[in-house]
Amino acid sequence: MPKLIKNGTIIGDNWLPADDTLEQPASNQIHTLSQWQALPEKSGSAVQLEPGDGVEPLLEHLTDIAVVAVNFPGFMDGRGFSYARELRERGYRGEIRATGHFIRDQLTYLSRVGCDAFQFADETLLEPALASLQDFSEYYQAAIDQPQPLFRRRA
Amino acid sequence: MYVYDKVDQKIIDERVAQYRDQTARYLAGELSEEQFLPLRLQNGLYIQRLAPMLRIAVPYGLLNTRQVRKLAWLSREYDKGYVHISTRQNVQMNWPQLPEVPDILAELAAVEMHAVQTSGNCIRNTTTDQFAGVAPDELTDPRPYCELIRQWSTFHPEFAFLPRKFKIAVCGSESDRAAIYAHDIGLELVRNDKGEIGLKVLAGGGLGRTPVIGSVICDWLAPRHMLTYLEAILRVYNQHGRRDNKYKARIKILVRAMGVDAFRAAVEKEWAAIKDGPSTLTENALAHAASFFTDPPYETLDGAAANRELADLCSEDAIFSNWVERNTREHRVDGYRSVTVSLKATGFPPGDITAEQLEQLADLADEFSFGEIRTTHQQNLVLADVRSADLHSLWQRLQPLGLATANIGYLTDMICCPGGDYCALANAKSIPVAEAIQARFDDMDYVYDLGPIDVNISGCMNACGHHHIGHIGILGVDKKGQEFYQVCLGGSQAKDASIGKILGPSFKQEDMPDVMEKILDTFVSLRAEEESFLDTYRRVGIDPFKERVYAEAD
Numbered sequence: 001m002p003k004l005i006k007n008g009t010i011i012g013d014n015w016l017p018a019d020d021t022l023e024q025p026a027s028n029q030i031h032t033l034s035q036w037q038a039l040p041e042k043s044g045s046a047v048q049l050e051p052g053d054g055v056e057p058l059l060e061h062l063t064d065i066a067v068v069a070v071n072f073p074g075f076m077d078g079r080g081f082s083y084a085r086e087l088r089e090r091g092y093r094g095e096i097r098a099t100g101h102f103i104r105d106q107l108t109y110l111s112r113v114g115c116d117a118f119q120f121a122d123e124t125l126l127e128p129a130l131a132s133l134q135d136f137s138e139y140y141q142a143a144i145d146q147p148q149p150l151f152r153r154r155a
Numbered sequence: 156m157y158v159y160d161k162v163d164q165k166i167i168d169e170r171v172a173q174y175r176d177q178t179a180r181y182l183a184g185e186l187s188e189e190q191f192l193p194l195r196l197q198n199g200l201y202i203q204r205l206a207p208m209l210r211i212a213v214p215y216g217l218l219n220t221r222q223v224r225k226l227a228w229l230s231r232e233y234d235k236g237y238v239h240i241s242t243r244q245n246v247q248m249n250w251p252q253l254p255e256v257p258d259i260l261a262e263l264a265a266v267e268m269h270a271v272q273t274s275g276n277c278i279r280n281t282t283t284d285q286f287a288g289v290a291p292d293e294l295t296d297p298r299p300y301c302e303l304i305r306q307w308s309t310f311h312p313e314f315a316f317l318p319r320k321f322k323i324a325v326c327g328s329e330s331d332r333a334a335i336y337a338h339d340i341g342l343e344l345v346r347n348d349k350g351e352i353g354l355k356v357l358a359g360g361g362l363g364r365t366p367v368i369g370s371v372i373c374d375w376l377a378p379r380h381m382l383t384y385l386e387a388i389l390r391v392y393n394q395h396g397r398r399d400n401k402y403k404a405r406i407k408i409l410v411r412a413m414g415v416d417a418f419r420a421a422v423e424k425e426w427a428a429i430k431d432g433p434s435t436l437t438e439n440a441l442a443h444a445a446s447f448f449t450d451p452p453y454e455t456l457d458g459a460a461a462n463r464e465l466a467d468l469c470s471e472d473a474i475f476s477n478w479v480e481r482n483t484r485e486h487r488v489d490g491y492r493s494v495t496v497s498l499k500a501t502g503f504p505p506g507d508i509t510a511e512q513l514e515q516l517a518d519l520a521d522e523f524s525f526g527e528i529r530t531t532h533q534q535n536l537v538l539a540d541v542r543s544a545d546l547h548s549l550w551q552r553l554q555p556l557g558l559a560t561a562n563i564g565y566l567t568d569m570i571c572c573p574g575g576d577y578c579a580l581a582n583a584k585s586i587p588v589a590e591a592i593q594a595r596f597d598d599m600d601y602v603y604d605l606g607p608i609d610v611n612i613s614g615c616m617n618a619c620g621h622h623h624i625g626h627i628g629i630l631g632v633d634k635k636g637q638e639f640y641q642v643c644l645g646g647s648q649a650k651d652a653s654i655g656k657i658l659g660p661s662f663k664q665e666d667m668p669d670v671m672e673k674i675l676d677t678f679v680s681l682r683a684e685e686e687s688f689l690d691t692y693r694r695v696g697i698d699p700f701k702e703r704v705y706a707e708a709d
Contacts, residue, residue, distance in 0.1 A: 054394065076193065076276070078316025082393050085313050089428065103190050105177060112312035135173045138162050140306040141382075142433045143313070149382075149433060150162060150306065151440035 003126055004097065004119040008133060010126050013119065015067060017099075018048040030069050033057060048099070051079040055086045062092040070115065072100040081113045088114035088144045104129035108136050114144035156217045156527065157302050157447045159267045166309070167264045170271060174198045175257035182254060197277055197315065199270025200256055204579045209248045209256060210273040211263060215283040215301040215325075216244035216530040220517035223528050225266045227513035233259055238513070240498060240506040242570055242619055243322070244282050244530040245273055249577055271309060276317045278308035278389070282324045284332040285495075285531040288448055289539045291487050295344050295352050297327035299444035300381065303436065307382050314389045318396035319404035321389070322361075334532065336360050336369045336652035337624055339406045340388060347375040354381060358388055358418070359410030362618035366654045367407040370415045372422060379436045386434060387426035391418070451525035451540055456490025461543040468547050477599070478550055478561040483541075492543050494524075496536040496553065497560040497568060501593040504586045505571040506534030515556050523549050532621075533570055535563065564607040566675075567593045570621055574614030574631060575638070581614035583631025583638035588612055588667050595668035596675075605675060608688045609648065624648040626689045627674060628655045629667070640667055644674070644700060645692045656697050659705055670704055677703040 001012040016029040025031050029046070031039065036047035037057060046067035047058065058065060068087060070080040084096050097117035098110050107118065107129060120126060142149040159167070174194070181191040195201075199210040211226070218226075226246055230238050233255055239247040251259060263269055272279055281304045288296045304323060308314070314321070326333040327344040335341025341357035353375040360369025376384055388406075395413075397403045410418045469476035483492040496516065499505050508516075516536065520528045523545050524538035531537060541549060553559040562568045569592065572578065574585030589612055596602055611625025615632075622628030624646040632639050639661035646655030662670050677700050682691045692700075 051398075075190070076316055077398055078276075078314070079394055079398075081313045081316065082390055086390075103186075105173075105186075105190075105194055106316075108310075109312040109315050136166065136169050136310070138165050138169070139312075140166070140309055141311055147433050151303070151443070152433060152437060154160070154162070154443070 002119070003123055004117050005126055005129065005133075006095070006097075006117045008130070010130070015046055018069065018071075030067065049080070049083050051077045053083075055083050055090070058087065058092075059090055062087070062090060065092070065094050067095045067097060067117075068092065069097050069099045069119075072098060072102040075102045075106060081109060084110070084115050085113040085144060104132040107132040112139065112143040112145050156219060157214070157444075164264075164267070167267070167269050167271075170198075170269065170310070171257060171260045171264050174260060178254065178257050193275050193316070195253075195256075196275035197272055198256070198260065199273040200251075200253070201274060202253075202579065203249070203577055204575070204581075206250045207253050207256070208573075208577065209251045209259065209270060210241065211246045211248070211268060211270045212273045212280045213244050213246055213268075213530050214305050215281055215287070215298055216285055216532075217298070218528045218530065220520050220526045220528065222266045222268055223513050223517040223520070225262065225268070227510040227517070229259055229262055230510045230513075236511075237507050237509045239504070239573060240508065240530050240534045240536065242532050242534060242572065242621055243280060244285075244532055245280055246530065247573070249573070274320075275315075276319050276321075277315050278311060278317075278321045278323065281305055281308070282322070282333055282338075282532060284326055284328055285529045285537045286332060286484070286493055286539065287327065288450075289486050289488070289491075289493050290328050290332075291485050292329035293327050293487070294329070294346065295327050296445070296448050297325040297333075297342075297344060298448045299441065300327075300342065300344070300354075300378070301325050302444050302447065303381065303440065304385070307385070307434075311389075313386075314393055317389070317393055318398045319401065319406075321392070321406065323385075331648070331650045331652075334621070334624065334648040334652075336650070337362055337366075337621065337648060338369065340385065341369050342381075345375060351377075353377050356384065356388075358422075359407040359415075361405050361407040362621055362623050363405065364402050364616045364618075365405075365407065366618070366623040367411065368652050368654065369407075370410060372415065372419045378441060380430065382434045382436060383429045383432060384422075384426055386429060387422045390425045391421045395421070450488075451527075453488050453491065453540070454542070456488075456542065456544075458489025461490040465543045465546065474561075475547060475550055477603070478559055479546060481561045481565060481603075482559075482563045483546060486540070488540075490543055491540055492546060494538040494541050494546070494549065495531070495563045496538065496558050497562055498535050498558075499562055499568045499593070500557050500560045501567065501597060502590065503557075504573075504576075505569055505589050508536070512556050512558060515552075516558065519549060519552055533563075533568065535568070561599070562602065564609075566596055566602045566605055566608045566610060569593070570609070570611040570625065572613050572619035574612075574620075578614060578619075580617055581631060582616075582633035583614050583640065584664070585612045585614040585620060585629075585631055588629060588631075588640060588664060591664075591668050592671050595672065605679070606685065606687045609646075610671075611646070621648065622646070623654045624652065625655065626692070627671070632661055634661065638664055640664060642670060642674070642704075644697055645689065647689060658697065659701055673704045674700055 042064040048069040356373040357369035529537040575581040613620035643655030
């Protein structure tokens with residue numbers, strides 16, 4: 001079973017990775033955006049956003065979706081950070097997992113914008129990455145993990 | 156100035172620990188070159204031509220003398236005993252060793268300093284007017300806004316991997332000394348019809364390969380909305396800025412491609428979703444930020460008497476008088492003036508200062524200017540609060556340090572990037588060109604007679620020397636492996652901002668002093684009375700300059 005970090009611990013993952021060559025993805029498969037858009041029933045579904053997709057297509061179904069995988073084909077493309085935060089701001093409560101080629105040094109930022117699961121392309125990176133979740137204990141600006149900016153929390 | 160509390164200190168300390176671990180992992184081969192690159196950049200570390208370069212942040216150009224002494228000590232301990240003031244008010248060390256950088260950062264953290272986000276595709280150090288808080292033409296002090304932006308932008312989780320770097324400048328005065336029209340976002344403090352202070356927001360300015368003057372996207376924004384509005388702009392840029400071509404990735408290209416109105420509409424749409432949310436600034440937050448930028452304990456002085464005494468001293472000493480006229484300016488408070496310490500002495504790289512000079516200047520700042528030193532984007536230093544009565548003593552003490560060159564705003568006060576002598580990006584050297592021009596125009600009477608002229612030199616298209624907005628701009632270019640220099644005329648960084656126009660084919664390095672001489676001769680022959688170079692250029696256009704400069708070459 002593939003593994004990922006979820007809510008700070010390493011657990012097994014029941015979802016099959018997105019595969020854009022499939023005509024009929026399995027029910028426990030993460031769908032590409034176009035596969036997902038073709039799904040008649042979105043309840044309990046999982047969909048993957050690529051850089052450039054934007055969150056717009058998901059907004060009508062936020063209560064139905066179980067998992068949004070925000071994919072990072074490369075770690076320098078930061079569009080996914082905005083996607084995660086916008087989904088949370090619009091009220092999405094399901095899982096947001098970062099997938100692909102992000103690096104552990106981005107975990108603070110990814111957690112702050114609302115990602116609660118992390119799936120590396122290389123699973124051996126999971127264990128050492130846990131430490132990076134503890135890099136910072138305080139933040140200046142509001143984000144998903146801490147909706148109050150420091151200036152509202154300073155005594 | 157701003158003073159860290161426990162939380163600020165904790166954040167910076169945790170960052171040092173994080174980077175120490177990242178450096179260790181890189182050296183152990185656990186982080187690839189490619190992965191380490193943005194991490195070190197966002198901690199200020201470039202790998203340059205000869206050695207790494209560490210760019211230390213000086214938030215909106217403000218330093219206390221404890222910090223200045225620390226910079227001097229660091230430059231001796233970890234470098235070659237000098238530092239460089241950059242065109243974005245930061246301080247650069249040119250020879251640190253990569254494995255030692257975490258130690259340097261820890262030393263900086265001990266004096267409330269860091270190198271956070273001084274490089275990389277993120278929100279950079281916010282810059283402002285070096286005379287903030289003391290300028291007579293100031294509407295309101297921009298520094299509290301800068302500090303709020305510093306805090307908001309530091310480790311902003313959504314905007315650490317933008318398409319490209321992102322620079323914000325704030326200005327609170329009549330004349331723009333922060334070049335806000337040449338920034339990704341420029342903020343100008345202005346009054347609305349009701350007399351309330353707010354922010355005019357410009358976006359999409361920038362230099363580099365495609366110089367653009369910023370466009371107004373909001374005429375007046377209530378200060379409490381500053382951060383949510385910035386967040387909306389950044390979000391539009393982060394999602395829609397181009398990532399396929401680094402030369403087209405700046406926000407100026409996006410604003411142009413969308414058109415200003417469509418860009419504004421996109422920002423307004425994002426803003427509507429977060430406006431009045433938790434990031435809306437509270438009265439308390441604004442007051443708390445402002446509380447750090449109060450007046451030092453000025454004495455109550457008789458301004459008229461102080462001016463008379465200064466005039467008397469000047470009439471007795473023409474050299475002192477020159478310095479007072481060029482390097483000091485009017486202060487908001489009677490009996491005080493602001494002093495610019497020139498780092499543009501002939502024979503020294505523009506903007507460089509030695510450890511000893513830093514330490515001596517720190518002593519002088521403690522004695523004469525409430526222990527504060529400011530950096531300027533023109534690569535000089537400022538003692539902002541000097542009593543007029545102390546100017547003569549200060550000037551006498553600056554002279555033996557080589558820090559009394561009386562040229563601020565004049566030809567030899569050139570803005571100049573480190574260029575090909577240091578920088579791996581450069582196409583050509585820039586320091587030797589600056590030095591050759593300074594050496595050619597060593598007659599200060601002639602230089603003063605020319606009036607104020609901004610000469611800006613960049614060693615490549617990245618335009619760190621802001622050549623597009625110099626009255627005379629010089630750009631190093633590579634022509635089949637040879638270093639050549641292109642000249643542009645008529646740029647301006649003021650509120651009447653303009654981008655310089657290219658004069659014609661580029662020149663060899665050794666010809667540059669002659670070229671400058673021809674340009675200046677043309678100006679002198681065409682100027683009406685006391686007209687400035689820029690005014691003359693704007694009146695006569697580029698053709699007379701072109702004819703004269705290229706005439707003999709044909």
